[in-house]
Amino acid sequence: MAQPQARKPVEYFLDNKKFLHPKLAANYGNWKYHDRPRPGVLHHVANTGDEVWTVRAGTARQMDVFTIRKLCDIADQFAEGRVRFTIRSNIEYIVSDEKKVAPLIAELEKNGFPVGGTGNSVSMVAHTQGWLHCDIPGTDASGVVKSMMDALFDDFKKEEMPNRVRLSTSCCEINCGGQADIAVVIQHTKPPKINHDMVANVCERPTVVARCPVAAIRPALVNGKPSLEVDEKKCICCGACYPPCPPMQINDPEHSKLAIWVGGKNSNARSKPSFHKMVAAGLPNNAPRWPEVNAIVKNILMVYKADARPWERMADWIERIGWPRFFEKTGLPFTKYMIDDWRGSRYNLNASAHVRF
């Protein structure tokens, strides 16, 4: 049978002009200031005097076509058929008539899309694929996020935090969810179990050896077959060997635990950008709702909310009160596992007499 003529792809990255709301296109690069009339709504004023109101709503990120069509119906009715998405999977509707704001909010909430995520709120969790689609996940993503956002629903809808709060989850230590004020990340606690029958067929052994951050993997002959072995005393259980070599089975229903990290910050506002720091580990991978993780996240958030000064991000707040008081106030134990011993770790030790009492 004759093959159909192969279509050559059109390689071109399109511009966004035709997708912009008409008022955004007309005032491109010419905005003066903004304010927030209520949580979930931004009000931007252009130098031309034009004004737009943006209504932001949360989504599940992983959406079925019926949900997306519903979001489109709402855009056609209120927002001149235009929408945009934020980096945290919130949808934004832009309206040029203030009178449309309240009915738009009502319509979104009636259809189950919470309006919020602006200003000093807890926005939607930046997250990964997890069990739904990833080839190396230690846990799920959408489910963790759903249960977390259920618990933080009011904090998404209100602007009552000291500053904005950004969360992330990651299903392995690669941390695809990224740095965040609070991040939930898989932390394996056992070295990989090696399927020696498979290694020779599936893995490029030198690549796997090179991938290990602590040089714990070496080639070995096991049961007469070329395979790999792991020095379990050296192994830091990071899972880096698993993506290039699936027989290095790192995921474990019991021993792949969850850790919680705080104080990551991407913005340059006030302090320089910073990485999040581990404050809890050993939490069970307790699908479908991960209650142990959510309880700690909620607790940290509530302590931060009560104790931080206006405009202090999580990292700014901890810098003021100090780590000992962070652990005291949150009731979390400080353990030896939190003392950095990776490269550059000396800079994370206290080389001063600065001690808070």
Place this chain on the structure above:
Amino acid sequence: MAKQPHATPLLDQLESGPWPSFVTGLKRLAKDKDYVVDLLGHLEHSYKTRKGYWKGGTVGVLGYGGGVIPRFTEIKDEKGEPKFKDAAEFHTLRIMPAPGMHYDTETLRKFCDIWEKYGSGLIALHGQTGDIMLQGCTTENVQPAWDEINQMGFDMGGAGPSVRTGMSCVGAARCEQSCYDEAKAHQMVVNRFLDDIHRPALPYKFKFKFSGCGNDCMNAIQRSDMAIIGTWRDNMKTDDALGKKWFAKHGMNELINDIVSMCPTRALQVKETKDVRKDAHISAVALNDSQSLEVDNKDCVRCMHCINVMTGALGPGKDKGATILVGGHGHLKIGATLGTVIVPFMSLKQEEDYEKLVELGQTIIDFFAENALEHERTGEMIERIGLANFLEGIDVDVDANMVNCPRSNPYVNTGGWDEEVARINAKKAAA
């Protein structure tokens, strides 16, 4: 009507609660699609056993070497046949959205129609790299789905060791803090590297992200190999009417506690308006008829805090452009790295300025392609070879803005010192 659904007692628990549920969405799709019935069964199995069951493979479209993420099930029966046979293949197509992730509804509806026809009907808006993720497709449907999407005007994103899909903030389209045309820079850069996006041939991934100011809404410094962060060189812009309006509402205590004392470089002072310094690098905004907030723009590091709090009363200046940082990446293998400044200021006003930015990206990628080890990101490469060697390789002069402080250890051979100083002085004299 699709086949009988599998029992999903664990996933069912994710339908309660106020946040929108992806499980409810999947169940809606499962009413018509055996594919999604089995997908739900597959996912429930993961929830029950607490493990993932997808493995990679090779699936692509004609002409491209990447952009499709292949997934084959590993849940097999004793005969080696897939247990959830209708969802035995669950590939994802990564598609690049327009800069700033703006859509008209006609476009979104077309995506829905195509994905309902060829795929699972599940779409993630968006993946962490910024792609539209069309999730769940059989091998045979990948090409026809892609053909229709490409004919809509959309192109495929990156995967594997390639330049990846870029991301840019809402920026000039709706933000007063925007310091350059983020969408234009994004579009020009991506169009230069389409070949490197579609045909993975680099040591490892390379990401560009574009943020219009230091708030870095795209998390570019942390998440990208080349971060383009908007900034300005001249004095902060001020608006007395908005300054007075802010002060009338918030008062002196908030001004001192929330703004002046939170400035990281102590560049702000409250003064009697008559006492505000007259130097060229000083700007001031009125608080009332007698007092002003004075900004020493030489001390200011453009962190954005005061501008965020007093939006409009204070704002970025007119001489705009970007600071460029290189080398951000996530964990594995040396640990996460943040980007490092390699260009303190690049003007981004004229067409030529944007072309210069694209050229710099090309130079850096060329050096990366030549010098990085396999599976090594730019940040890791720079750590291995040293920033000074990297700068020499891309022909960029050193600048004190690139470091927090000069070295604090003596472990360096300074034998070339005199030649280096002479070279710098000659360059200065020639400029």
